Amino acid sequence: MQSSRVDLDHTRLTTQQGVRVDHTDDSLTITERGPTLLEDFHAREKITHFDHERIPERVVHARGAGAYGHFQAYEGWLRDYTVAEFLTSGEQIPVFVRFSTVAGSRGSADTVRDVRGFATKFFTRQGNYDLVGNNMPVFFIQDGIKFPDFVHAVKPEPDNEIPQAASAHDTLWDFVSLQPETLHMMMWLMSDRALPRSYRMMQGFGVHTFRLVNADGQGTFVKFHWKPVLGTHSLVWDECQKIAGKDPDYNRRDLWDCIEAGQFPEWELGVQLVDEKDEFSFDFDLLDPTKIIPEEQVPVRPVGRMVLDRNPDNFFAETEQVAFHTANVVPGIDFTNDPLLQARNFSYLDTQLIRLGGPNFAQLPVNRPIADVHTNQRDGYGQQAVHKGRTSYFKNSISGGCPAIADSGTFSHYTEHVEGHKIRKRSESFKDFYSQATLFWNSMSEVEREHIVSAFRFELGKVTSKEIRGRVVAELNNVDHELAVRVSEGVGVTAPAEEVRPNHGRSSPALSQLNAPSNRISTRRIAVLVADGVDATGTRRVVDELTKREAVVELLAPSDGEVRPGTGEPLEADRQLNTMASVLYDAVVVPCGPDSVNLLSQDGYAVHFVAEAYKHAKPVAAFGSGRDLLHRAGVTDRIADNEQVTVDQGVVTTAAASQELTTEFFDAFATEIARHRAWERRTDAVPA
Ligand code: HDD
Numbered sequence: 001m002q003s004s005r006v007d008l009d010h011t012r013l014t015t016q017q018g019v020r021v022d023h024t025d026d027s028l029t030i031t032e033r034g035p036t037l038l039e040d041f042h043a044r045e046k047i048t049h050f051d052h053e054r055i056p057e058r059v060v061h062a063r064g065a066g067a068y069g070h071f072q073a074y075e076g077w078l079r080d081y082t083v084a085e086f087l088t089s090g091e092q093i094p095v096f097v098r099f100s101t102v103a104g105s106r107g108s109a110d111t112v113r114d115v116r117g118f119a120t121k122f123f124t125r126q127g128n129y130d131l132v133g134n135n136m137p138v139f140f141i142q143d144g145i146k147f148p149d150f151v152h153a154v155k156p157e158p159d160n161e162i163p164q165a166a167s168a169h170d171t172l173w174d175f176v177s178l179q180p181e182t183l184h185m186m187m188w189l190m191s192d193r194a195l196p197r198s199y200r201m202m203q204g205f206g207v208h209t210f211r212l213v214n215a216d217g218q219g220t221f222v223k224f225h226w227k228p229v230l231g232t233h234s235l236v237w238d239e240c241q242k243i244a245g246k247d248p249d250y251n252r253r254d255l256w257d258c259i260e261a262g263q264f265p266e267w268e269l270g271v272q273l274v275d276e277k278d279e280f281s282f283d284f285d286l287l288d289p290t291k292i293i294p295e296e297q298v299p300v301r302p303v304g305r306m307v308l309d310r311n312p313d314n315f316f317a318e319t320e321q322v323a324f325h326t327a328n329v330v331p332g333i334d335f336t337n338d339p340l341l342q343a344r345n346f347s348y349l350d351t352q353l354i355r356l357g358g359p360n361f362a363q364l365p366v367n368r369p370i371a372d373v374h375t376n377q378r379d380g381y382g383q384q385a386v387h388k389g390r391t392s393y394f395k396n397s398i399s400g401g402c403p404a405i406a407d408s409g410t411f412s413h414y415t416e417h418v419e420g421h422k423i424r425k426r427s428e429s430f431k432d433f434y435s436q437a438t439l440f441w442n443s444m445s446e447v448e449r450e451h452i453v454s455a456f457r458f459e460l461g462k463v464t465s466k467e468i469r470g471r472v473v474a475e476l477n478n479v480d481h482e483l484a485v486r487v488s489e490g491v492g493v494t495a496p497a498e499e500v501r502p503n504h505g506r507s508s509p510a511l512s513q514l515n516a517p518s519n520r521i522s523t524r525r526i527a528v529l530v531a532d533g534v535d536a537t538g539t540r541r542v543v544d545e546l547t548k549r550e551a552v553v554e555l556l557a558p559s560d561g562e563v564r565p566g567t568g569e570p571l572e573a574d575r576q577l578n579t580m581a582s583v584l585y586d587a588v589v590v591p592c593g594p595d596s597v598n599l600l601s602q603d604g605y606a607v608h609f610v611a612e613a614y615k616h617a618k619p620v621a622a623f624g625s626g627r628d629l630l631h632r633a634g635v636t637d638r639i640a641d642n643e644q645v646t647v648d649q650g651v652v653t654t655a656a657a658s659q660e661l662t663t664e665f666f667d668a669f670a671t672e673i674a675r676h677r678a679w680e681r682r683t684d685a686v687p688a
Contacts, residue, residue: 016045069097527580
């Protein structure tokens with residue numbers, strides 16, 4: 001990868017042929033005002049190359065962000081199950097990961113309601129292994145032959161190409177209402193999982209049941225899981241829509257900035273293993289990609305750790321040209337007959353041929369294996385290698401039979417016994433579309449359920465056809481009667497009169513994000529609102545205490561430059577208040593300083609900032625006169641006028657001025673930030 005990097009420092013401009021150029025601002029013409037000459041090879045080359053700069057964007061997952069890093073297995077216990085060395089050797093191996101949204105175009109916003117792609121390329125010594133997963137463990141459809149139908153339904157409608165990067169439109173919900181296998185995934189899509197706070201704070205899943213194969217050729221079913229070290233956290237929908245305008249690159253920027261700052265994102269890889277003899281011991285089919293194996297039934301066992309620690313040098317060359325393929329497997333990892341996976345194994349190679357313009361894309365620097373590559377494949381667009389010798393066929397005697405067939409370390413397909421009729425029919429074992437959608441609903445906390453209900457109402461509210469809305473509600477009645485009734489109330493559809501399928505009452509606590517709390521506030525972005533007259537000592541203390549806890553703290557002031565405190569040395573604003581917004585931060589603090597608070601109270605941006613943070617259930621803190629800005633924004637706190645620290649639904653306040661600020665104040669605030677949001681806060685009436 002390194003040898004392909006081009007560094008233009010200390011160089012002189014040339015043509016593609018290496019001829020030095022003395023002038024690149026004016027075309028070659030006859031007289032200053034005369035016609036341009038065809039002979040101007042430099043101008044023609046420059047413009048021609050520019051004309052050909054674009055390649056087709058991915059048909060799905062067009063918008064993404066990538067990073068390099070490494071993966072390291074913890075210990076060798078998986079050796080009994082697989083000969084895949086990178087899962088057992090403990091050696092650090094390089095990876096490239098690309099995160100993405102699915103439906104939007106390359107230039108669409110990051111914070112739309114969507115599934116997120118989580119594709120990892122492991123550069124192992126046995127060849128490249130691609131784990132092309134998502135941040136949700138199930139999929140919309142069961143058979144890849146339905147993929148074009150599904151994608152046509154969710155993409156912008158074909159007559160006017162509206163809406164961009166949104167599932168809230170008639171065609172998607174028409175499809176959903178007629179294809180009940182989508183329902184389980186639609187529950188995930190309507191949940192907070194579709195609104196990740198950060199790529200660094202979302203889980204990843206291989207989705208399909210794959211197969212591990214050991215040295216004796218024995219197979220074990222496996223599901224892959226990524227768990228983020230920082231916990232799984234989400235934004236709220238109102239916030240997402242606002243961020244889409246304020247910073248459409250929100251998730252991309254977050255990934256980039258954290259890696260630049262040395263705050264490297266980390267995930268743990270885990271596996272759920274199922275013996276082949278237990279294949280039929282579940283009440284769903286392991287080959288059905290619309291089903292999970294509940295973690296309470298088969299625990300996720302940790303295997304290794306991935307750290308992303310390097311940003312790409314060039315978005316196009318690396319993030320855009322990276323080519324993932326589910327069929328990029330290494331010895332020890334094999335497929336199952338999941339019909340979605342089987343179709344993917346065709347689609348990914350096929351799509352790269354059009355997207356990357358020919359069969360040599362594996363030679364692009366970002367795709368190049370670290371394992372040696374020796375093939376008899378030749379020529380084609382973009383061929384980079386200069387193959388020597390006379391033979392490019394097997395068997396040959398002229399080149400000593402090389403490249404020869406290896407007798408060890410090879411990929412040998414798992415030997416599976418298959419017999420029966422050639423048939424085009426969905427397996428009966430795939431036909432329970434509702435039980436796991438119900439399981440998901442049952443597993444949510446009340447606040448997560450509220451979010452799901454309002455997501456359905458929002459989406460169906462954008463559907464113009466009442467008939468489609470009605471069909472969706474009827475389908476939801478198969479998931480849970482109360483869910484269907486609650487959704488119907490918001491979308492002008494008559495509530496289903498009665499329950500059609502009794503709720504089985506089972507739940508899987510691991511499905512609720514709120515059941516995996518984090519006690520860290522690393523990388524959380526905290527806004528400190530300041531203006532002239534602010535208390536400098538207290539403000540510096542806020543910055544120190546939160547930075548010590550690894551948060552990212554920024555001072556926001558009405559204008560850039562120096563902030564003159566009441567007493568002491570000036571402070572420097574990090575950002576101008578009106579270039580930012582509360583939605584770009586995880587929490588907000590207002591320090592004391594009567595003059596500062598007075599100025600901020602008259603600044604609509606500052607007042608709105610606090611009210612909006614409060615509306616989105618974010619931790620809000622203030623000390624001394626800083627509390628007046630909270631009150632001005634409609635945020636009440638319950639403290640008596642003493643110096644105690646009070647925490648009330650994520651609002652952390654004290655009447656103490658800076659000199660009396662205790663660590664208790666900062667600890668309490670940090671606890672609220674680690675909790676992510678004060679979900680118990682009722683904020684529907686807050687006008688922000
Ligand atoms: Fe896919 C891209 C994930 C089903 C066909 N898919 C793509 C990417 C991810 C996934 C993360 C982006 C890779 C990158 O960053 O370059 N796709 C999934 C998951 C699926 C899934 C988790 C279900 C479990 N996909 C799926 C099916 C088909 C495809 C059933 C076709 C039959 N997917 C593609 C594709 C893409 C793609 C058309 C577009 C760009 C690319 O492959 O390289 O081939």
